[in-house]
Amino acid sequence: RELLPSLTSAALYHTTIGFRSDKGVRPLSLAGHVGFDSLPDQLVNKSICQGFCFNILCIGETGIGKSTLMDTLFNTNFENFESSHFEPQVKLRAQTYDLQESNVRLRLTVVNTVGFGDQMNKQESYQPVVDYIDRQFESYLQEELKIKRSLHNYHDSRVHACLYFISPSGHSLKSLDLVTMKKLDSKVNIIPVIAKADTISKSELHKFKIKIMSELVSNGVQIYQFPLDDETVAKVNTTMNGHLPFAVVGSTEEVSVGNKMVKARQYPWGVVQVENENHCDFVKLREMLICVNMEDLREQTHTRHYELYRRCKLEEMGFKDTGPESKPVSLQQTYEAKRQEFLVELQKREDEMRQMFVQRVKEKESELKEAERELQSRFEQLKRLHADEKAALEEKKRLLDEDQSSFSKRRAAAQLLQAQSLTANGKKDKDRKK
């Protein structure tokens, strides 16, 4: 199966414009039917061909019912498996599904946090979530800045809605909740929900909701507000804004109530029906998230959160729209300047390295020369020693020779003497005999 291309928000928003305040444009009346009233239909048909894309991020503790709620919301079984409570760090798991309802194709990506709230030290728990959201913005930005880009074929993975699951303690928000939501409110549309709402009684629920909303306000957390500018949905959105956070119950099991099979949870004391508005706010959540505001969620993600990310990223890299004298600077000029800067820096580095190399070589050379010199002097020394010894030995030899020669002289003399004395004695003997 080939990949289904999806309509990115960008293509849609580039085709429309609000021009109420355009000057020099006069309104005209038409003398007959022209036919451009079919434009919204043309646009819609194209979108149907391309398909839609929607990405939901679910943040909540392990076992709070994220997967079950997703299954209930989209009427399917998303093949999730239970996570362990012993994850050393918070991880995010994203899965993509292709859904179809009549002729509308939706590529849904559900991202779940794994191990959220399980660690002993939860200080860094929010970081993987922030990183994930930023990564999606980053890859969109990279694609948008490419020279050869294909934005209309791009699979938009930016998070459009974030469902934050609040534990049904009945008291107030946990500090982990506040910290996490505060870090995320400028990056994603946050919709807080109270999970497993069938554990709270109606009166407690009402107090709980008020407490939660006031805590959010007092901590300056900006959650997603259902839009009020479109008259067709303003009324229902205003009512719904008042019911936040939605208290939901999820279930994929069906129980027979009356003569119908409904999604419900069966307890010995009764049946909690998921789609019964008296029992929980599930239907409201579905209405708001999908039926009424899916398009607005996508639009807000693109025009507000993504633009903020892009602006910050570009400013970080040193780009700005106005130069030092407040003259408009094009990205191109800034880029050229940066590039020159970068090349100059590179050249400087290269020169530095070369210099350093040359210096080291010189050092080594002088070191070696020193060693050579040392060796040379030692050699000379040894040579001298050797010569000295040799001379001494020669001297000794000479003395020995002298000794020897004097000795042999003396011996010769002694022998002569002896010989003379012998002959003298012989003569004496001869004389006696006569």
Add this chain to the structure above:
Amino acid sequence: HNSPTFLFVYGLNKLSSESGTDLFGYVGIEAVLDQMRSKTMKAGFEFNIMVVGQSGLGKSTLVNTLFKSKVSRKSCTPNYEEKISKTVKLHTVSHVIEEKGVKMKLTVIDTPGFGDQINNENCWEPILKYVNEQYEKYLREELHVNRKRRIPDSRVHCCIYFLPATGHRLRPIDVEFLKRLGKIVSIVPIIAKADTLTIEERQEFKERIRQDLAANGIHVYPQKEYDEDPEERILNDRIRESIPFAVVGTDKEHQVNGNKVLGRKTKWGIIEVENVAHCEFANLRDLLIRSHLQDLKDVTHNIHYETYRVRRLNESNMDFSELGLSTWLLENGTADKWESESHL
């Protein structure tokens, strides 16, 4: 409202698609179509159309007939005098028109002086320059750090080129213009004042024009290479077989068989503009407005604009991926230094 929801598991788990987990029930995904419709109706649409052709071919009349109101420059400038200008100058006029709650800002770009001089060499230059200027404007806005919520779109979405009904072939000026501008903007060529041709003459003329276009490698809208799926191809092939449309324009109404029709009255009969047996105005109108308006804008945005952008960014050697690398190097430069030292 109770349409069933089917699940196709994508990518990861191929096995589960066999286990066929399709639970039926209402989710409400199709409501997104209505959301989209109401958002776009509230925001309104923009359309920029350019008309190119020699004076006297009926450009202003045709545009007025297309949009059933006095949108052309002629009709809105008081004390207008038809002067042959010495060079090709472009004039833009914008109007806001509304039909059944759909608001459209229509901009008509007129090109008086095109092909009117004795020496028409390079008469397409101002037009080329204008089209590229609009792309440049859009590109600059898109590259801003602080971007507008909706970038104003002044790019030319469609260019209607008026061919005089000579009955022969394309003239050199036609070939030159179509070749050059066909690469950067969607051109819809039409045969102007087609009431001077009989049906057979018209067919032959069209055939010869199509041959000339093919021989010169000119691709007019709808371009074959941008057909996205077989259905679109079939639809567009049918359109391609009948371009250029032979049109007649008028803003006068006459009585025919008890009905008021738009037409030109002559001594030998009334030419009904919206009658497909008489001329192809209705086909042109349907193509431009009723069925392919959004497509014209999409082709301009996704193909022509992107081509311009690629060329422009390559020219100025702008490669942002380089930048990502450079900032990393600048931050981590010190690490390199010590490493290389140890190697020495």
